[in-house]
Amino acid sequence: MRERNWSSCQYLVVDGAGVTGRIEAPGDFEAAYRENFAEVYRFIARRVGSDLAEDLAAEVFATAYRRRATYQPSLGSLRSWLYGIATNLLRTHWRAEQQLLDLDARLTPASQEPPGAGASFFDAADERVIAATLAPRIAGALAALNRDQREVLLLHAWAELSHEEIAVALKVAPGTARSRLSRARAALRAQLGEFDFDHWTFKERQS
Amino acid sequence: MTDEIDLLRRFRDDLPGPGRAAWDRAEAALAEARADGSRALHRWWLGGRRVIISIGVAVVAAGAAVLITGVLQGPPVLVKSETTAWQPARPLPTAGSGVSAAARGWRLTSYLVSRGWRENTGGPEPGVLTCPTATTCYVEGDNATSPSGPADMNSFFVSTDGAQSWSVLPIPPGVTFTSPLACATATDCAAGGLYYGHQPVYLTTASGGHSWNVRPLSAKVGQVINLGCVSVTTCRGLASVSWKVLSPGLSFMADMQFVVTSDGGRHFAMRPFPKNESIQTVSCASAEHCVAVGVYDKLDRGMAPNLDRGVLLTSDDGGLTWRQRPWPTGFGPGPTPEVTCPDASHCAMIGFIERNGRVVDQLGGVMSGKDAVQYNVIAFSSDGGATWTASTLPRAFPYPMIDTLTCPSMNTCYAAGSDLIAQRIGNTYNAGSSVVASTHDAGHTWQQVTFAVPSKVPGGMQGDSFMDIGQIECPSQDACVGIGVSDQGSTATPIYTFDGP
Numbered sequence: 001m002r003e004r005n006w007s008s009c010q011y012l013v014v015d016g017a018g019v020t021g022r023i024e025a026p027g028d029f030e031a032a033y034r035e036n037f038a039e040v041y042r043f044i045a046r047r048v049g050s051d052l053a054e055d056l057a058a059e060v061f062a063t064a065y066r067r068r069a070t071y072q073p074s075l076g077s078l079r080s081w082l083y084g085i086a087t088n089l090l091r092t093h094w095r096a097e098q099q100l101l102d103l104d105a106r107l108t109p110a111s112q113e114p115p116g117a118g119a120s121f122f123d124a125a126d127e128r129v130i131a132a133t134l135a136p137r138i139a140g141a142l143a144a145l146n147r148d149q150r151e152v153l154l155l156h157a158w159a160e161l162s163h164e165e166i167a168v169a170l171k172v173a174p175g176t177a178r179s180r181l182s183r184a185r186a187a188l189r190a191q192l193g194e195f196d197f198d199h200w201t202f203k204e205r206q207s
Numbered sequence: 208m209t210d211e212i213d214l215l216r217r218f219r220d221d222l223p224g225p226g227r228a229a230w231d232r233a234e235a236a237l238a239e240a241r242a243d244g245s246r247a248l249h250r251w252w253l254g255g256r257r258v259i260i261s262i263g264v265a266v267v268a269a270g271a272a273v274l275i276t277g278v279l280q281g282p283p284v285l286v287k288s289e290t291t292a293w294q295p296a297r298p299l300p301t302a303g304s305g306v307s308a309a310a311r312g313w314r315l316t317s318y319l320v321s322r323g324w325r326e327n328t329g330g331p332e333p334g335v336l337t338c339p340t341a342t343t344c345y346v347e348g349d350n351a352t353s354p355s356g357p358a359d360m361n362s363f364f365v366s367t368d369g370a371q372s373w374s375v376l377p378i379p380p381g382v383t384f385t386s387p388l389a390c391a392t393a394t395d396c397a398a399g400g401l402y403y404g405h406q407p408v409y410l411t412t413a414s415g416g417h418s419w420n421v422r423p424l425s426a427k428v429g430q431v432i433n434l435g436c437v438s439v440t441t442c443r444g445l446a447s448v449s450w451k452v453l454s455p456g457l458s459f460m461a462d463m464q465f466v467v468t469s470d471g472g473r474h475f476a477m478r479p480f481p482k483n484e485s486i487q488t489v490s491c492a493s494a495e496h497c498v499a500v501g502v503y504d505k506l507d508r509g510m511a512p513n514l515d516r517g518v519l520l521t522s523d524d525g526g527l528t529w530r531q532r533p534w535p536t537g538f539g540p541g542p543t544p545e546v547t548c549p550d551a552s553h554c555a556m557i558g559f560i561e562r563n564g565r566v567v568d569q570l571g572g573v574m575s576g577k578d579a580v581q582y583n584v585i586a587f588s589s590d591g592g593a594t595w596t597a598s599t600l601p602r603a604f605p606y607p608m609i610d611t612l613t614c615p616s617m618n619t620c621y622a623a624g625s626d627l628i629a630q631r632i633g634n635t636y637n638a639g640s641s642v643v644a645s646t647h648d649a650g651h652t653w654q655q656v657t658f659a660v661p662s663k664v665p666g667g668m669q670g671d672s673f674m675d676i677g678q679i680e681c682p683s684q685d686a687c688v689g690i691g692v693s694d695q696g697s698t699a700t701p702i703y704t705f706d707g708p
Contacts, residue, residue: 041225
């Protein structure tokens with residue numbers, strides 16, 4: 001089970017229970033599927049939308065089942081292996097992903113009002129306001145990244161994979177994953193431009 | 208201090224987890240995978256969107272039916288040829304009347320809306336179009352109710368007035384289509400199918416779908432995926448022995464072979480293709496000459512076939528033997544390979560180009576990086592498929608993704624699909640438009656037609672029903688019918704017709 005630690009905005013594994021070994025036996029695969037399906041589905045849905053996610057998430061696990069004998073726990077976590085399959089499938093749907101980002105980038109925020117300066121980051125209502133207000137800008141920034149940058153960034157942010165797990169998922173060297181993530185973060189920051197991370201608002205450009 | 212990763216984590220964070228439909232979809236896919244690969248998903252790529260033919264779900268549904276009836280002996284098996292009684296066609300309501308979206312002689316004419324028949328209780332009818340003549344068209348409909356679940360190709364529609372109005376006809380119980388309909392005449396047609404989701408069958412009709420003959424196929428023939436008929440009894444096509452998909456996410460089938468029947472499906476001759484070559488499309492313009500296009504089944508990055516270099520074969524003995532041809536330079540077969548030959552010398556195929564770069568759509572959306580630039584070209588051959596020249600579609604047709612190609616004559620071809628011209632749908636935009644490109648000089652020049660979304664989208668459709676044309680059929684040089692791609696669950700599909708400039 002994973003628990004969100006709001007103070008540091010990180011995800012901590014507070015319960016290590018789960019599938020950790022090989023998944024060739026039907027019971028093991030079933031457990032792996034039950035444990036990971038919702039998370040993988042949600043990752044895909046965030047990238048390409050719910051409709052396509054139903055197909056692709058199903059395909060991830062059907063593919064995983066057919067290739068379950070090739071999964072080697074010693075080479076990386078089950079999650080990184082599953083997200084690797086998901087990432088490969090998503091590559092054939094880059095246009096759908098791009099279209100979704102483009103649409104989000106053109107959305108009119110539900111409220112143009114940014115949260116007040118004193119708004120608590122932990123206030124759920126404000127979080128929703130923040131999300132709604134910032135979504136078009138974030139979508140625009142993501143849309144401007146190249147595919148490699150977006151992949152590595154979203155595997156880290158949404159799938160919560162570590163550098164090492166991203167390396168396994170993308171079949172690249174750990175150092176490559178680390179540097180790619182670093183560059184992707186920098187590129188996203190550059191795209192976000194005048195964003196004030198303290199107050200979660202975009203600073204008005206000086207004319 | 209928070210950072211950009213925290214910000215990203217808020218983005219689309221309110222999306223719900225998988226609903227019942229998603230779990231059901233996954234269970235069906237896993238059930239299929241567990242069936243030892245013998246019941247792999249078969250996907251058709253229609254208009255850039257996958258339509259999953261309901262092998263897996265049909266198997267599940269058949270199993271459920273068995274349990275319900277308490278007969279624990281598996282789904283029904285067809286042991287001999289059966290012919291259904293003649294059934295009348297039932298006219299569909301003209302739900303789309305009064306709504307039009309005209310474009311240079313093309314117009315949106317009608318909508319397919321199902322009602323009432325046993326096979327069509329769900330209602331949504333995007334599907335597969337076949338027009339043997341300028342007046343007669345058929346649609347194998349997708350009756351699935353889930354917007355994203357497996358397709359259920361078990362409904363059938365006919366138009367005898369050039370796609371202006373449509374009627375529904377019943378098909379044999381338990382049958383789903385696995386190939387487009389192939390017609391030798393206006394009323395003599397054949398198709399591949401599955402019986403209760405587990406048994407390959409061959410369907411024929413001599414009455415335009417009013418009555419059907421269903422014949423079990425040998426396992427050696429496999430599941431018929433693609434078919435063309437040069438006479439009432441002689442049809443040729445592709446069949447997959449294993450029913451496996453070559454790669455998840457793409458429509459390619461594995462273990463394809465060339466199949467021929469010359470007695471209406473009673474017997475089939477099978478010819479395998481060269482090892483490691485997975486043929487996906489074949490066109491036979493004469494009894495002897497055929498051209499086949501496919502991909503190498505050695506997978507790229509372990510997941511997908513190489514879409515930038517394909518397999519090209521020709522045959523001069525009706526498919527008995529195949530001759531390897533060098534793959535043309537400059538384009539690949541792409542995710543929707545299609546070849547069509549109006550005569551033994553002239554052929555056209557959809558080519559695919561991808562390269563590193565940057566794509567900017569009309570509204571400023573950007574995609575950049577490796578293989579970010581993707582579009583289709585149309586390649587032409589005038590020596591029976593031996594050599595090819597690629598023709599680029601007009602610049603006004605940005606980043607075309609072509610799903611369908613047909614050539615009613617050696618110089619005239621119609622290609623349809625989508626482009627990146629944004630369309631306003633209510634208060635938002637779709638990034639693509641339905642388009643048709645036509646040439647009357649074998650690709651030297653092109654004319655382009657882009658369709659607008661009607662100002663009032665009719666009930667049962669969504670705005671994105673107008674983003675893509677999945678198939679186009681042109682029985683003559685100036686008579687075409689196209690069918691739009693609608694999400695499963697839509698209750699109507701746009702039909703586009705062209706009756707001359």
